[in-house]
Amino acid sequence: MREVTIGLLGCGTVGQGFVNLLKQDRFRPLSIGRILVRDLCKERPGIDRALLTTNAIEVIDNCDLVVELIGGVHSAGAYLRRALRSGRDVVTANKALLADSGRELFAIARTSGARVGFEASVCGGIPVIRAIEHGLAGDSIESIIGIVNGTCNYILTRMEENGADFDAALRLAQERGFAEADATLDVSGADALQKMRILAELAFGAAHARVRVHGIDDIDREEIEQARSRRCVIRHVASARRLPGGVELRVERRELPESHPFAAVRDENNAVIIRGRAVGELTFVGKGAGSLPTAAAVLSDVIELAGRRRAAVLRANLT
Amino acid sequence: MREVTIGLLGCGTVGQGFVNLLKQDRFRPLSIGRILVRDLCKERPGIDRALLTTNAIEVIDNCDLVVELIGGVHSAGAYLRRALRSGRDVVTANKALLADSGRELFAIARTSGARVGFEASVCGGIPVIRAIEHGLAGDSIESIIGIVNGTCNYILTRMEENGADFDAALRLAQERGFAEADATLDVSGADALQKMRILAELAFGAAHARVRVHGIDDIDREEIEQARSRRCVIRHVASARRLPGGVELRVERRELPESHPFAAVRDENNAVIIRGRAVGELTFVGKGAGSLPTAAAVLSDVIELAGRRRAAVLRANLT
Numbered sequence: 289m290r291e292v293t294i295g296l297l298g299c300g301t302v303g304q305g306f307v308n309l310l311k312q313d314r315f316r317p318l319s320i321g322r323i324l325v326r327d328l329c330k331e332r333p334g335i336d337r338a339l340l341t342t343n344a345i346e347v348i349d350n351c352d353l354v355v356e357l358i359g360g361v362h363s364a365g366a367y368l369r370r371a372l373r374s375g376r377d378v379v380t381a382n383k384a385l386l387a388d389s390g391r392e393l394f395a396i397a398r399t400s401g402a403r404v405g406f407e408a409s410v411c412g413g414i415p416v417i418r419a420i421e422h423g424l425a426g427d428s429i430e431s432i433i434g435i436v437n438g439t440c441n442y443i444l445t446r447m448e449e450n451g452a453d454f455d456a457a458l459r460l461a462q463e464r465g466f467a468e469a470d471a472t473l474d475v476s477g478a479d480a481l482q483k484m485r486i487l488a489e490l491a492f493g494a495a496h497a498r499v500r501v502h503g504i505d506d507i508d509r510e511e512i513e514q515a516r517s518r519r520c521v522i523r524h525v526a527s528a529r530r531l532p533g534g535v536e537l538r539v540e541r542r543e544l545p546e547s548h549p550f551a552a553v554r555d556e557n558n559a560v561i562i563r564g565r566a567v568g569e570l571t572f573v574g575k576g577a578g579s580l581p582t583a584a585a586v587l588s589d590v591i592e593l594a595g596r597r598r599a600a601v602l603r604a605n606l607t
Numbered sequence: 608m609r610e611v612t613i614g615l616l617g618c619g620t621v622g623q624g625f626v627n628l629l630k631q632d633r634f635r636p637l638s639i640g641r642i643l644v645r646d647l648c649k650e651r652p653g654i655d656r657a658l659l660t661t662n663a664i665e666v667i668d669n670c671d672l673v674v675e676l677i678g679g680v681h682s683a684g685a686y687l688r689r690a691l692r693s694g695r696d697v698v699t700a701n702k703a704l705l706a707d708s709g710r711e712l713f714a715i716a717r718t719s720g721a722r723v724g725f726e727a728s729v730c731g732g733i734p735v736i737r738a739i740e741h742g743l744a745g746d747s748i749e750s751i752i753g754i755v756n757g758t759c760n761y762i763l764t765r766m767e768e769n770g771a772d773f774d775a776a777l778r779l780a781q782e783r784g785f786a787e788a789d790a791t792l793d794v795s796g797a798d799a800l801q802k803m804r805i806l807a808e809l810a811f812g813a814a815h816a817r818v819r820v821h822g823i824d825d826i827d828r829e830e831i832e833q834a835r836s837r838r839c840v841i842r843h844v845a846s847a848r849r850l851p852g853g854v855e856l857r858v859e860r861r862e863l864p865e866s867h868p869f870a871a872v873r874d875e876n877n878a879v880i881i882r883g884r885a886v887g888e889l890t891f892v893g894k895g896a897g898s899l900p901t902a903a904a905v906l907s908d909v910i911e912l913a914g915r916r917r918a919a920v921l922r923a924n925l926t
Contacts, residue, residue: 419734
């Protein structure tokens with residue numbers, strides 16, 4: 289691994305987790321240059337205040353690689369465009385940005401020879417992006433189904449196990465830090481759709497998509513109890529499959545038998561089943577969100593890109 | 608992907624699956640140079656006879672990348688040493704060879720700048736090598752447990768579901784092509800130990816290992832029925848974990864509650880649970896063997912190495 293200076297955009301819980309993971313001795317070649325924050329005075333345990341700045345340009349233009357953890361579409365998009373145009377690799381956990389302008393960002397990266405790492409954008413710590421991009425590169429993917437929103441799964445399994453109603457289970461998710469104060473993006477299915485769109489574009493390429501989305505906000509206890517009486521459970525399932533002339537994306541509640549692998553996926557966990565023509569069904573289960581799993585996924589991308597930069601530098605010297 | 612000529616060593620069921628997968632249009636930059644076989648006259652559907660040869664040197668010295676699918680330790684080792692010394696990348700599914708002389712082969716590769724792809728050597732189509740090498744590169748792995756031998760799992764689940772005794776279940780596995788005529792390597796636990804040793808070296812680095820291996824060949828129906836009466840199942844579990852001063856490798860039968868994720872892993876399927884300090888538990892389930900899943904894993908490695916060769920060629924031109 290060569291010496292790489294990282295420009296960090298955002299220093300919330302994932303950003304702080306990332307900085308703390310980086311402190312391990314074996315990552316010494318990787319150092320943090322500057323860190324973009326909105327509020328210089330906020331308490332951030334373990335973070336060197338001297339690195340903080342409110343000037344994004346200063347962070348981007350004085351690093352080898354940009355890690356974007358601010359979220360949102362507009363500022364984050366502008367920052368990553370600037371970084372990629374200048375040939376800097378970027379790592380992002382920002383699924384909303386990728387769903388909104390992923391194609392444009394990848395096109396800029398292709399032109400400048402930069403790379404985009406985005407393992408952390410879908411299913412946090414589960415390396416499902418890598419599995420689709422590399423692990424299954426020799427296979428034809430037929431379909432993907434997944435529990436990709438930990439908030440919804442937490443709510444559904446709390447209703448199932450505690451007999452809570454939707455509002456009580458949502459409050460519990462908020463208290464435990466698994467849901468934002470405004471959980472609309474999660475419970476409406478919009479977040480799951482963004483994630484499945486990213487997986488589908490990777491697996492099937494850019495294609496016209498037929499979309500159907502149904503959230504969990506209109507669920508009641510009766511629905512869960514009726515499923516239970518049939519030895520079934522309710523899970524919020526996102527899916528993508530090839531259709532003639534395009535791709536179908538769906539996010540919806542499904543009643544699944546207790547023997548289905550998704551029935552055992554509880555609380556904030558995520559799961560993805562990829563069906564490949566040669567390989568059959570591959571199942572991945574793990575923590576889909578949370579500060580440390582996401583930070584570890586970001587760091588894995590940084591390590592991979594840092595390893596590859598040596599070749600890129602040689603390439604640049606040749607042209 | 609640049610044009611890459613593949614030298615194929617071995618053309619059994621996995622080799623034939625590999626050649627057939629390669630025929631897809633999108634893999635046109637990858638072509639088979641020569642194919643090493645023992646018997647030129649054997650029927651091999653879909654294989655161009657003009658490519659066959661019994662001369663290994665001819666195959667190795669006239670290709671960009673070697674795919675080794677002959678198995679065994681001695682000839683396969685000699686061929687891969689020759690390929691790696693000449694700077695050719697190699698892809699292998701040969702776990703016995705890696706367990707026996709992996710360190711030596713990787714050392715040769717480091718010296719010559721060649722790469723070794725070995726995703727197919729452990730758990731066939733499940734991209735667990737990639738997950739440990741790259742997906743979890745930012746995390747510290749604490750332990751790995753797995754059902755990594757499909758033959759043993761097939762036998763145990765047949766005994767559990769059909770009430771068969773060991774010998775009948777083994778015969779069934781042989782009839783279905785999940786076990787060799789001599790299944791000693793599988794049922795003794797030796798095959799599972801080889802696989803877990805590879806995963807442990809990747810996850811923990813080379814370290815002194817304390818090893819304990821127990822097969823499934825002395826199991827009787829009573830053991831399975833007693834577990835069942837306690838709402839448990841018997842699975843053949845391989846595991847690796849850090850100990851002070853080394854690594855502990857174990858292969859043994861374990862009685863697991865019906866709610867354990869491994870209880871749902873049936874027939875010839877494999878499963879691996881990796882515990883990372885940051886990421887928590889990650890579970891992978893899929894087909895661990897079989898011609899097509901293994902061939903697809905080999906092809907994924909070839910695609911990744913072929914993509915990276917351009918940089919390697921530039922590097923060679925600079926020195």
